[in-house]
Amino acid sequence: MKELLELYLAFLRIGAVNFGGGYAMLPLLERDLNEKRHWTTTEELMDYFAIGQCTPGVIALNVSTFIGYKRKKIPGALAATLGFLTVPILIILVISAFLTNFADLPVVKNAFAGIRVCVCVLIFQAVLRLWKKSVPDNIALILYLVIFGITVCSGLLPFKVPAAVLVIAAGVFGVVWQTAKERRRQG
Amino acid sequence: MIYLLLFLQFFKTGLFSVGGGLATLPFLYEMSNNTGWFTHSDVADMIAVSESTPGAIGINMATFAGFLTAGVPGGIVATIGLAMPSVIIIIIISKLLSKFKDNKYVESAFYGLRPASIAMISAAGINVARIALVHMNVLSEGGSFLNFFNLPAIALAVVLFIAQKKLKWHPVIFIAISALIGIIFHFGGV
Numbered sequence A: 001m002k003e004l005l006e007l008y009l010a011f012l013r014i015g016a017v018n019f020g021g022g023y024a025m026l027p028l029l030e031r032d033l034n035e036k037r038h039w040t041t042t043e044e045l046m047d048y049f050a051i052g053q054c055t056p057g058v059i060a061l062n063v064s065t066f067i068g069y070k071r072k073k074i075p076g077a078l079a080a081t082l083g084f085l086t087v088p089i090l091i092i093l094v095i096s097a098f099l100t101n102f103a104d105l106p107v108v109k110n111a112f113a114g115i116r117v118c119v120c121v122l123i124f125q126a127v128l129r130l131w132k133k134s135v136p137d138n139i140a141l142i143l144y145l146v147i148f149g150i151t152v153c154s155g156l157l158p159f160k161v162p163a164a165v166l167v168i169a170a171g172v173f174g175v176v177w178q179t180a181k182e183r184r185r186q187g
Numbered sequence B: 001m002i003y004l005l006l007f008l009q010f011f012k013t014g015l016f017s018v019g020g021g022l023a024t025l026p027f028l029y030e031m032s033n034n035t036g037w038f039t040h041s042d043v044a045d046m047i048a049v050s051e052s053t054p055g056a057i058g059i060n061m062a063t064f065a066g067f068l069t070a071g072v073p074g075g076i077v078a079t080i081g082l083a084m085p086s087v088i089i090i091i092i093i094s095k096l097l098s099k100f101k102d103n104k105y106v107e108s109a110f111y112g113l114r115p116a117s118i119a120m121i122s123a124a125g126i127n128v129a130r131i132a133l134v135h136m137n138v139l140s141e142g143g144s145f146l147n148f149f150n151l152p153a154i155a156l157a158v159v160l161f162i163a164q165k166k167l168k169w170h171p172v173i174f175i176a177i178s179a180l181i182g183i184i185f186h187f188g189g190v
Helices: A002-017 A023-037 A042-054 A059-098 A106-134 A138-152 A163-186 B002-018 B021-035 B040-051 B055-098 B105-130 B138-141 B151-167 B170-184
Strands: none
Touching: A002 A023, A002 A059, A002 B170, A023 A042, A023 A059, A023 A106, A023 B105, A023 B170, A042 A059, A042 A106, A042 A163, A042 B055, A042 B105, A059 B055, A106 B040, A106 B105, A106 B170, A138 A163, A138 B105, A163 B105, B002 B021, B002 B055, B021 B040, B021 B055, B040 B055, B151 B170
């Protein structure tokens, strides 16, 4: 019970400050769950994000469920997910009830313009930290560059490639490449 | 009854929107047309609110639409409806993963998935930077090249980068400081 409460509270804290969507969650997870509590490893976090990208639902929730399940099976998954949801639900209920013009308030606009700068920096630093473990060799680097290029230029391309398709293709490529490498080594 | 309808509508949205918060938008517009629970401009307002509050847009939208339709319990029911499919699916995947964790093919798949994952994270960072650090509209309006860069924002980014490296404070502290600086120096231009 104590561990479930701990899970709930850890994700409540992350949910309360997770501005800017699922990927902005990564620096917080790294700090709170990886470095401080050793609940996950960097590799696991990367795997969760990759899978969260090609399964239904909000990525942040998928990642919460994954980590919760890893700690304490189904009760853990529920505790982490509810923890992550708690503060956003409360904030939106308060805003919808009292502050219909919330997003137009100058103080909100200015504060968030500042927060966005910070979110960029945090994501950039997370990428630097995760780089070595996620991109171990040149083949992985090429894969990174191709997917990065397609995703960043998605607005300029004449066709749209859904993120889920890219992720699945990368997984299939991993299997094909590693199997071929194995064969060459043996043959 | 309305609670059940809300739950089912958002359950469906959660089940079929793959790839993060913005993927829920087409479903929300469709829901608006079919049920009249909220208008298209409510959705637009909610995107703005979501960008200025913590949490993912899909979650925020479910809470908001549920609240508009059936008050506080509606907000909670809709949000749980949205979250439910992904919770169930991820639990199933977790079970499978722990079974096949040491399988050669699963390991090889992750060799490809990890660079993909970090590529998408980098791209998300670039998308935020596009709004936060530069004025994209200057390019299309033919303004001078210098105006393209949002210099105060870039200065803040550099300071934050160095401070974060040196001080190792919790990210939340830097988020709070950035919000304050944004307010004091009118980063939003208002």
